[in-house]
Amino acid sequence: MCGIVGYIGGRSALPVLMDGLKRLEYRGYDSAGVAYINGNGIEIKKTKGRIEDLRKILPLPAPEAKIGVGHTRWATHGAPSDRNAHPHVCGGIVVVHNGIIENYRDLKTRLASEGHEFASDTDTEVIPRLISSHMQKGLPFEDAIKKTLSDLRGSYALGIMSQECPEKLYAVRNGSPLIIGVGLDEFFFASDIPAFLQFTKKFIFLEDGQMCIMSRGQARLEPLEPAGSSKSMGVVIPGKTGVEDGPKVVEIDWTPEMAEKEGYDYFMLKEIYEQPGTVRDTMREWLDNPVTMLDSLGITPKMILGLTRLHIAACGTSYHAALVAKYIIEALAHMPVDVEIASEFRHREQLIEKNNLFISITQSGETADTLAAQREASKKGAFTLTICNVVGSTASREADSVLYTRAGPEIGVASTKAFTAQLAALCLIAIVLGMKRGRLIAAEAETLISQLRKMPLLIEKALACEQQTMEIADRIKGSRSMLYLGRGINYPIALEGALKLKEISYIHAEGYPAGEMKHGPIALIESGLPVVVVAPMNNLFEKTLSNIEEVKARGGRVIVITDEPLGLRAMADEVIEVPPAHTALSPFLNVIPLQLLAFWSGVLNGNDVDKPRNLAKSVTVE
Ligand code: M6R
Numbered sequence: 001m002c003g004i005v006g007y008i009g010g011r012s013a014l015p016v017l018m019d020g021l022k023r024l025e026y027r028g029y030d031s032a033g034v035a036y037i038n039g040n041g042i043e044i045k046k047t048k049g050r051i052e053d054l055r056k057i058l059p060l061p062a063p064e065a066k067i068g069v070g071h072t073r074w075a076t077h078g079a080p081s082d083r084n085a086h087p088h089v090c091g092g093i094v095v096v097h098n099g100i101i102e103n104y105r106d107l108k109t110r111l112a113s114e115g116h117e118f119a120s121d122t123d124t125e126v127i128p129r130l131i132s133s134h135m136q137k138g139l140p141f142e143d144a145i146k147k148t149l150s151d152l153r154g155s156y157a158l159g160i161m162s163q164e165c166p167e168k169l170y171a172v173r174n175g176s177p178l179i180i181g182v183g184l185d186e187f188f189f190a191s192d193i194p195a196f197l198q199f200t201k202k203f204i205f206l207e208d209g210q211m212c213i214m215s216r217g218q219a220r221l222e223p224l225e226p227a228g229s230s231k232s233m234g235v236v237i238p239g240k241t242g243v244e245d246g247p248k249v250v251e252i253d254w255t256p257e258m259a260e261k262e263g264y265d266y267f268m269l270k271e272i273y274e275q276p277g278t279v280r281d282t283m284r285e286w287l288d289n290p291v292t293m294l295d296s297l298g299i300t301p302k303m304i305l306g307l308t309r310l311h312i313a314a315c316g317t318s319y320h321a322a323l324v325a326k327y328i329i330e331a332l333a334h335m336p337v338d339v340e341i342a343s344e345f346r347h348r349e350q351l352i353e354k355n356n357l358f359i360s361i362t363q364s365g366e367t368a369d370t371l372a373a374q375r376e377a378s379k380k381g382a383f384t385l386t387i388c389n390v391v392g393s394t395a396s397r398e399a400d401s402v403l404y405t406r407a408g409p410e411i412g413v414a415s416t417k418a419f420t421a422q423l424a425a426l427c428l429i430a431i432v433l434g435m436k437r438g439r440l441i442a443a444e445a446e447t448l449i450s451q452l453r454k455m456p457l458l459i460e461k462a463l464a465c466e467q468q469t470m471e472i473a474d475r476i477k478g479s480r481s482m483l484y485l486g487r488g489i490n491y492p493i494a495l496e497g498a499l500k501l502k503e504i505s506y507i508h509a510e511g512y513p514a515g516e517m518k519h520g521p522i523a524l525i526e527s528g529l530p531v532v533v534v535a536p537m538n539n540l541f542e543k544t545l546s547n548i549e550e551v552k553a554r555g556g557r558v559i560v561i562t563d564e565p566l567g568l569r570a571m572a573d574e575v576i577e578v579p580p581a582h583t584a585l586s587p588f589l590n591v592i593p594l595q596l597l598a599f600w601s602g603v604l605n606g607n608d609v610d611k612p613r614n615l616a617k618s619v620t621v622e
Contacts (some may be wrong), residue, residue, distance in 0.1 A: 001176070001620040002086070003027035005195050006159040008169040008184020008214050013068035014058065020049050021070045023259060026267075026411050026610065027098075027616040028074025028342035031085035034058075035094045036068030037166040042094060046071075058587040066216075067169055069159040072097040074616040075105070078121030088125045090116070091132035091180035092163030093141075097124040098191055099156035099176040100621050107151060116159050117335070127158065141165055145211070149174070149224050155621065157206075165212060169214040172224065173206040177366045177394060177621045178203040180212050180219060182249055184238050187214040193252055193390070194259035201252045203439050204236065205392040206525065211539035221247045238418035249518040250392055259409045266603070267610045268412035268504070272595050273463060276456035278417045279588070281406035282424040287453060290445075293432050296386060296613055297401045299357065304436045305356045309380065310335055313342040314361035315497065315619065317415040321422035322361050323492035328427060329605070332448075343369035343622070346376050350569075357462035358382040361411055361426075363418035364618035365393020372622070374399060386470050387425045389418050403429070412610050413617050416595045417494065420588055427452060427585065451582050462578045462592040469593055472559060472574050473600035476495070476530045477506055483521060483556075484594075487544055487610040488536035493534050493587050497594030504602030504609040527555035531570075532597070534590045537564035538583045548572060561593050 003024030007016045021032060032054040033046025042247030043063065047053050051072060063203035071086035077100070078084035087094045101107070101184050104123035111129050112118070118125055130151055134144035141162055145454035155175030161168070171189040172179055181195075182202040190196055191210065193203060193435060204219070206212060210233065213220045221233040234247045286293045303315065312322040313471050319341055326337040342360070346369065352358065362370045365388040374395060378384045386399035389407050396402040405421035431448055434440030476482070482501060486494030495511035502509045512521050514533065525531065531551045535544040541564065548571055560572040563580035578589040602609035 001027055001074050001616050003072045003195070003362070004069065004096040004098050004157060004159050004189070004193045005159075005187040005191075006096070006169050006171060007186070008067045009183060009216055009346045010066065011186065012062050012498045013065045014062040016188075016199070017068050017070040018051065018055065018058075019198070020190055021054075024191055025051050025072050026413055028072050028616045029611050030080030031073045031082070032071065032074045033085045033463045034066035034068055034070040035087040035089070035161070036063065036268075037064045037161065037163060037270060038065040042092060042163045043091065044087055044089060045092070046082065046554065048080050048082050048085060049547060056306065067161060068083050069094060069096045069161055070167070073159055076100055076621060081595045084120045084122050086124060088120060088122065088128055090125075090128035091135070093128040093131050095128045096123060096159040097127060098620065101152050101156065102154035103152070123154075128151070131160070142213070145170060146224055148449070158493060161580040163553055166605055167215055171206065171212045171214070173210055174208050174224070175368075177618070178206045180214070181517070182204060182219070182236055182238055185216055186238070187219050193254065194411065194468065197252070197254060197258040199261055201254075202249050203252060203392065204247050204249055205397065207397075231406060243295050247420050252391060253410055253602040256545045259411060266412065266599070268414055268416060268599055271417045272414050272592070272599065274408070275420045275592070276459045278405075278421050279406040279424045279459060280456040283452060284406070284423040286428050287449060290428055290449060291435060293428055294436065297403055299383065299385065299401065299615050301436060303383065304433065306311070307335060307357055308353065308358065310337045311350075311352060311377060312337060312339045312359045312361060313345040313370060313377070315342050315367050315369055315417050317368070317496060318361040318363060320424060320492045320496040320499070321419055321426060323495070324423060324489060324587050325426040325430065327489040328430040329433060331584065332430045332440050333437050335433065335437065342367065342373040344362045345373040350376060350380060351360060352377055352380040352382050356382045358383065358384045358540045360386045360395055360399065360423055361408070362386065362395050363389045363405075363415055363422075365390045365395035366618050366620050368622045369622050371398070373463060387422055389421065411617070413612055413615050414500055414598070415611065421590065423588055424452070424455070430584075448584065450581060451585055455585065455588055455598070458579045458581060458589055461594060462589045465576050465578070465593050466596050468576055469596035470600040472576075473597055473604050476557070476602045477601060479530050481508040481524070481529065483529065484509060484511040484534075485517060485531065485547060486511070487540040488538070489587060490534040490536060490590055491585060493590045494532070494596065496591055497534070497598070499531055500595055500598035503615060504598055504607060504612045505605050506607065506613070507601060507605070514544055516603050517550065518545055522554070525551055525554040525556045529556045530559060531556045532559045532561065532594070535560050535562045535564075535568070536581065536590065538586070545571070554562060561590050563589075
């Protein structure tokens with residue numbers, strides 16, 4: 001969704017804001033804008049397009065403003081255009097917004113009856129207009145903000161500043177992520193941590209219903225209570241953090257370099273190549289003593305023995321990791337696992353009971369549907385565990401327990417390293433559950449653990465197919481449609497391969513269980529249609545070979561991912577070899593060529609693979 005940033009301090013605000021926006025551009029890139037206050041009052045620059053388009057219309061040299069806000073937009077209300085770009089302003093009050101104001105139509109009608117003429121089609125514009133309207137009726141600025149917020153329904157993270165109060169910057173959170181960066185004599189706010197990692201590693205994670213009022217010397221937290229009340233929730237004074245009753249300041253161990261491309265042309269490719277390390281980092285804490293893992297997550301032996309069912313909810317790529325987990329957990333721990341897309345989970349009757357465990361899987365920890373599913377499960381009395389990549393994110397704060405993946409910042413909109421890190425976390429959970437429930441004998445557990453230890457090395461070997469995937473991508477780049485087939489635990493990998501391809505190459509792709517092909521999708525096969533088949537050597541191999549024959553007989557162009565290439569070379573048009581692995585762990589390796597194939601298809605089709613059209617990295621609206 002959108003990204004917002006703000007700065008107040010001793011530096012020149014504009015370069016700081018532009019740097020922050022650039023690092024948040026993955027959240028939306030339909031338009032961009034900044035506002036700052038200098039000797040001339042408020043200046044606003046905004047434009048349709050990307051941060052680089054905004055840069056072209058900024059004054060040079062940068063004006064001497066020490067306070068400002070910025071926005072990069074993923075359009076929800078109103079087309080991507082100059083007029084709909086943020087910031088929005090009314091009466092010297094400037095607002096940037098990430099989220100959706102659900103009752104904006106009613107508010108707009110009310111404001112229009114007071115004589116307000118709207119300059120955009122956005123939901124956001126009602127906010128500065130409401131603040132201004134309340135001030136005209138006599139409320140002081142801060143009270144007018146609070147009164148306005150009590151008028152709003154929906155989700156928002158807001159940055160607000162006023163020409164009349166140029167020494168203060170306001171940040172408000174209700175349902176959309178927002179963090180405050182604490183520097184020395186300066187403060188930042190942003191939708192996500194990488195925005196200001198180059199300036200500070202100290203962050204406050206705002207909670208819903210909190211407002212942070214920043215000046216150069218201090219930041220004060222207040223609850224969004226009715227106008228007139230200002231019960232402080234604590235003050236942070238840079239350099240003196242640790243004030244007893246002050247808000248919690250968390251030190252993040254990500255480095256700015258982790259959020260850089262480090263010589264790669266694309267974040268996505270860099271992140272694909274980081275996977276040996278990120279899988280290793282995710283498992284590091286547990287591999288030597290896996291049995292302690294669930295205990296330290298608060299899932300006690302008593303709970304495990306009483307568990308009757310596991311529910312997992314997630315979206316997109318994280319949902320595909322959940323599907324893989326179902327196969328592994330049911331096989332190793334003999335426990336029924338229900339997996340559901342989070343946006344579906346929350347809108348139907350859930351048969352969750354107290355002795356159920358609920359797991360949410362989310363890279364960002366901010367996906368609105370996943371958060372809603374987690375809240376629903378919690379309300380129904382389930383113990384909630386989130387598998388999450390972002391420390392301090394909403395999912396991690398709200399769940400009963402968190403298992404962090406250690407993938408580092410994932411910037412490419414198409415998720416890659418987060419997926420394999422999630423698989424690593426889920427495999428460990430499955431093994432430990434299996435052991436603790438007496439379903440997995442020690443020797444088999446040891447075989448799996450020792451193969452997990454080797455996984456970083458095996459992933460490195462799988463990455464050797466990059467050149468081949470580039471050549472195949474070149475041969476299929478004119479295709480309008482593709483099929484991805486897999487069986488058993490590799491069916492979710494077919495889904496994931498198809499999702500990656502459509503996201504960044506814009507080629508239509510369907511993932512299907514290979515055995516289901518004859519029930520419909522086989523009608524799509526015609527001469528030259530590329531069909532990717534995931535065919536590891538396991539008990540389903542021969543059945544998959546029959547599916548390959550069926551595709552070939554109808555003229556399809558077969559691209560096989562396998563650890564058993566010999567027999568397949570004569571049958572398939574392209575054979576991509578990956579190292580052999582235990583069936584339960586084969587998804588780690590089979591997904592690698594699919595990520596690379598999608599990457600190169602996107603690049604060769606001339607697309608910006610890090611920022612595919614219409615998408616945003618973290619989907620914080622429902
Ligand atoms: O941050 P989350 O894991 O909750 O995000 C879920 C999906 O939005 C995400 O996986 C999305 O599908 C990616 N673009 C897939 O590459």
